[in-house]
Amino acid sequence: MDEFLNNNTCYNSVLQGSILGLLLLFICINDLPNIMINTNLSDTPETVLFVDDTSVIVNNPNFTDFENVVHMVFENMNEWFSSNLLSSKFGKTHFMQFTTKHSSHNVGNINYNNIIILNSSTLEILGIIISNTLSWKSHTDMITPKLSQACYIVRVVKPFLSRDTLKIMYYAFFHSVTTWDNILMKFLTQ
Numbered sequence: 001m002d003e004f005l006n007n008n009t010c011y012n013s014v015l016q017g018s019i020l021g022l023l024l025l026f027i028c029i030n031d032l033p034n035i036m037i038n039t040n041l042s043d044t045p046e047t048v049l050f051v052d053d054t055s056v057i058v059n060n061p062n063f064t065d066f067e068n069v070v071h072m073v074f075e076n077m078n079e080w081f082s083s084n085l086l087s088s089k090f091g092k093t094h095f096m097q098f099t100t101k102h103s104s105h106n107v108g109n110i111n112y113n114n115i116i117i118l119n120s121s122t123l124e125i126l127g128i129i130i131s132n133t134l135s136w137k138s139h140t141d142m143i144t145p146k147l148s149q150a151c152y153i154v155r156v157v158k159p160f161l162s163r164d165t166l167k168i169m170y171y172a173f174f175h176s177v178t179t180w181d182n183i184l185m186k187f188l189t190q
Contacts, residue, residue, distance in 0.1 A: 028084055033047035045073055093117050146173075154166060
């Protein structure tokens with residue numbers, strides 16, 4: 001083992017999925033939101049972190065100004081990632097323009113360093129689908145089959161299982177979906 005360690009050098013490596021990896025990631029990205037505070041923008045973009053996903057909220061009604069702010073955000077984030085020996089995946093990056101249902105004004109995509117950042121009409125956050133018109137149709141369409149399947153399963157096994165076992169199945173298949181959505185809806189609307 002000593003011979004292996006002496007002959008091979010490992011730089012910046014932690015096993016994927018390890019507790020240490022998550023702890024180091026949290027310590028490392030904890031200051032990421034602070035890079036937006038140090039910008040010279042009139043409307044400071046808000047950074048939201050959840051595990052290894054980062055969302056930046058930019059609010060600007062003028063698309064040219066919006067695009068300029070987004071470019072500055074990307075530059076700041078690239079610099080931060082580079083200085084912290086991390087990488088960003090702009091191929092997985094997209095943005096959402098919130099509009100009314102009847103709005104015909106839809107902006108195109110954003111080009112950053114020859115990478116196209118797509119304008120998305122829906123976004124899934126923690127199992128909740130948010131649409132750019134703030135309609136719940138996409139989310140309802142996603143959970144309806146899950147809830148229908150849960151009802152079918154409980155109905156089919158009802159003659160064979162005790163009431164307590166049926167309650168466990170209800171909480172596992174039906175209640176978990178509806179409760180999780182309610183918790184997230186409360187959080188998202190605060």
